[in-house]
Amino acid sequence: MLAFEDIVHAFEVPVFNLAYRMVNNRDDAADVSQEIFVKLFRAIRQFRGESKFSTWLFSLAANTCRSRLRRLRRISFFEARHIDEERETDSGSRTRELPDPSDGPVRMMERGEMRHEIERAVAALQPDWRMVVVLRDLQGLRYEEIAGILNCSVGTVKSRLSRARSKLKERLIRKGLSCSAGK
Amino acid sequence: MSEHVDGRLDPEHERLLSEHLAACPDCRRELEALQATVAGLREIPPVEPPADLARSVRARLERPSLPVLAWQVLSLPQTRVAVAAGIALVIGFLSLREMAQRGPEDCARPVPGPGRAPGKPAPAALPMPHTGDEAPAPQPLESAPELKRVGEPARETAPVGGSVDAVREAGRRRAADAAATRPAKAGKRLPEADRHVGTVPQQPKTEGRPGNAVIKGRGRRSFGRGSAEANGRVWGSKAPAPRPEEARKSGTGLSVGPATPVAPLRDAHARSLTPFAAPAGAGAPDSEAGAAPQGMTTPRPFPAMRARAGADRAVVREIAVVSADPAAVRARILAWQRRDKTARAAEEPKLKKETALGAAVTRAETVAERAGVVEIDLPSGDADRLVAELRELGTVSFGVEEQALRDSAARYPARKKQDAAAQQVRVVTLRITIRKARPPSRPAD
Numbered sequence: 001m002l003a004f005e006d007i008v009h010a011f012e013v014p015v016f017n018l019a020y021r022m023v024n025n026r027d028d029a030a031d032v033s034q035e036i037f038v039k040l041f042r043a044i045r046q047f048r049g050e051s052k053f054s055t056w057l058f059s060l061a062a063n064t065c066r067s068r069l070r071r072l073r074r075i076s077f078f079e080a081r082h083i084d085e086e087r088e089t090d091s092g093s094r095t096r097e098l099p100d101p102s103d104g105p106v107r108m109m110e111r112g113e114m115r116h117e118i119e120r121a122v123a124a125l126q127p128d129w130r131m132v133v134v135l136r137d138l139q140g141l142r143y144e145e146i147a148g149i150l151n152c153s154v155g156t157v158k159s160r161l162s163r164a165r166s167k168l169k170e171r172l173i174r175k176g177l178s179c180s181a182g183k
Numbered sequence: 184m185s186e187h188v189d190g191r192l193d194p195e196h197e198r199l200l201s202e203h204l205a206a207c208p209d210c211r212r213e214l215e216a217l218q219a220t221v222a223g224l225r226e227i228p229p230v231e232p233p234a235d236l237a238r239s240v241r242a243r244l245e246r247p248s249l250p251v252l253a254w255q256v257l258s259l260p261q262t263r264v265a266v267a268a269g270i271a272l273v274i275g276f277l278s279l280r281e282m283a284q285r286g287p288e289d290c291a292r293p294v295p296g297p298g299r300a301p302g303k304p305a306p307a308a309l310p311m312p313h314t315g316d317e318a319p320a321p322q323p324l325e326s327a328p329e330l331k332r333v334g335e336p337a338r339e340t341a342p343v344g345g346s347v348d349a350v351r352e353a354g355r356r357r358a359a360d361a362a363a364t365r366p367a368k369a370g371k372r373l374p375e376a377d378r379h380v381g382t383v384p385q386q387p388k389t390e391g392r393p394g395n396a397v398i399k400g401r402g403r404r405s406f407g408r409g410s411a412e413a414n415g416r417v418w419g420s421k422a423p424a425p426r427p428e429e430a431r432k433s434g435t436g437l438s439v440g441p442a443t444p445v446a447p448l449r450d451a452h453a454r455s456l457t458p459f460a461a462p463a464g465a466g467a468p469d470s471e472a473g474a475a476p477q478g479m480t481t482p483r484p485f486p487a488m489r490a491r492a493g494a495d496r497a498v499v500r501e502i503a504v505v506s507a508d509p510a511a512v513r514a515r516i517l518a519w520q521r522r523d524k525t526a527r528a529a530e531e532p533k534l535k536k537e538t539a540l541g542a543a544v545t546r547a548e549t550v551a552e553r554a555g556v557v558e559i560d561l562p563s564g565d566a567d568r569l570v571a572e573l574r575e576l577g578t579v580s581f582g583v584e585e586q587a588l589r590d591s592a593a594r595y596p597a598r599k600k601q602d603a604a605a606q607q608v609r610v611v612t613l614r615i616t617i618r619k620a621r622p623p624s625r626p627a628d
Binding site for chain 2: 136
């Protein structure tokens with residue numbers, strides 16, 4: 001059990017973040033993370049070392065997230081809409097400020113607007129694309145690892161990643177946030 | 184461009200892209216926007232997981248899974264007892280319902296005679312045990328001793344003679360009694376409960392007849408009743424058996440077998456039924472309010488069973504068969520009885536269970552044979568065929584036939600489907616009195 005807790009501590013951050021980005025809810029993410037680690041413990045004897053342990057774990061996590069999404073019928077689009085509303089933060093409740101198109105990206109990044117807008121845009125992606133973006137750009141996995149996790153080809157990973165990024169970029173441009181290209 | 188941002192483009196594509204970007208400001212802006220987006224994505228800080236994630240995972244692991252939990256719960260002795268009790272309840276309920284659906288004949292079990300261990304079958308076709316040495320053995324009809332029941336109308340105690348006229352006369356009287364006890368609206372189709380009023384008085388009449396133990400064709404429940412009475416009248420001593428309450432007071436038990444302690448309950452149940460609980464002097468010979476025969480319990484079937492009895496016993500046809508070979512007549516009747524039972528068992532799978540109670544039926548039939556009167560329920564067509572066969576064996580005379588056609592399709596569901604035109608199956612109860620043909624009397628010297 002001690003070794004298992006080591007595993008949990010080693011992977012809880014990436015697993016929880018993957019779950020959080022997929023279900024867009026902290027409580028659900030915690031529950032999904034628990035479920036992932038419980039499944040991992042019960043199925044750990046099935047790990048035959050054919051892939052990296054992290055790949056196997058992320059594969060388990062991705063499948064669990066998909067199942068939870070199907071169960072919750074939670075579409076990130078609605079969650080993204082909630083992000084516009086008043087949010088509870090550590091410093092209290094606050095409403096998001098509207099971005100000023102005249103601000104440069106550096107200023108926006110300083111204000112955190114860029115990050116929040118990107119989070120919202122990621123949450124609005126369809127699950128398959130979102131999964132690839134999270135694994136690649138947030139988790140930093142390689143294409144081959146992502147292909148192994150999602151049980152698809154590297155070409156599929158590239159395609160999904162390209163489309164997801166393009167979608168994010170268009171959304172950010174529409175919002176006037178990613179306008180550095182024109183300046 | 185996405186691969187270029189990730190540095191995954193091969194040198195050839197990298198060169199081509201660079202050349203294009205140098206010449207295309209729009210694509211340059213696109214690439215810059217994409218790079219900014221990806222940079223923004225990678226700058227998103229990871230979300231801190233809950234501090235107690237590991238602990239909650241451990242707790243969840245130590246919590247038994249649902250199948251394990253279910254198995255543990257099922258393994259508890261209390262659960263086993265509860266499950267066993269539930270199964271017993273369900274079986275009891277289903278049995279009661281089945282009994283109610285079958286009707287009184289199928290549900291009654293023979294009551295073991297005095298001195299016989301309950302459940303121990305008596306040898307079939309052998310004389311039934313006596314309660315005492317002084318008790319006379321049941322006699323054939325010709326020489327059966329006249330037994331009287333206290334409170335029994337005189338006509339009931341008159342021996343049924345061998346003559347056909349006597350049979351007819353008895354039938355007429357029964358029909359008159361039945362008409363008297365029927366409600367005024369007898370011409371209409373009566374409610375289920377009321378319909379039995381006409382049939383209720385028939386049973387004590389024949390039961391009161393000396394030497395006649397009426398055993399219905401499939402009448403296990405009725406046999407239980409008949410057996411109890413027969414224990415008092417035929418097998419037992421002539422002295423009346425104590426009333427149940429007297430026996431309870433004296434603590435001596437009853438001489439009529441294990442069924443007797445149940446009888447008061449049944450009577451109480453029957454009294455609650457208006458059509459069956461005849462007031463004093465209403466004409467029902469065995470009504471508790473009236474002159475109940477001493478020493479004889481009057482168990483009654485439950486209302487549902489009685490309802491089925493009324494529905495099935497639609498036509499009662501009195502027949503007297505005078506034959507030189509009464510055994511052959513009985514054998515023929517029993518053959519039809521078994522044949523009909525088999526046919527019904529084929530139609531109703533539930534009735535296949537009857538085979539387990541075949542010994543009880545055999546005992547009932549034995550008593551019927553000894554008494555000289557056999558009742559058999561048959562569909563009308565089969566009844567006619569049986570009568571035709573009996574004519575070959577002897578002289579058949581007909582008594583009064585009580586007509587009350589009712590739907591008996593519940594008992595013969597398959598036949599109901601087959602007979603779509605009629606939608607009804609007439610069940611005829613043949614009450615057959617078997618008598619041995621007397622040798623021609625010699626002229627007096």
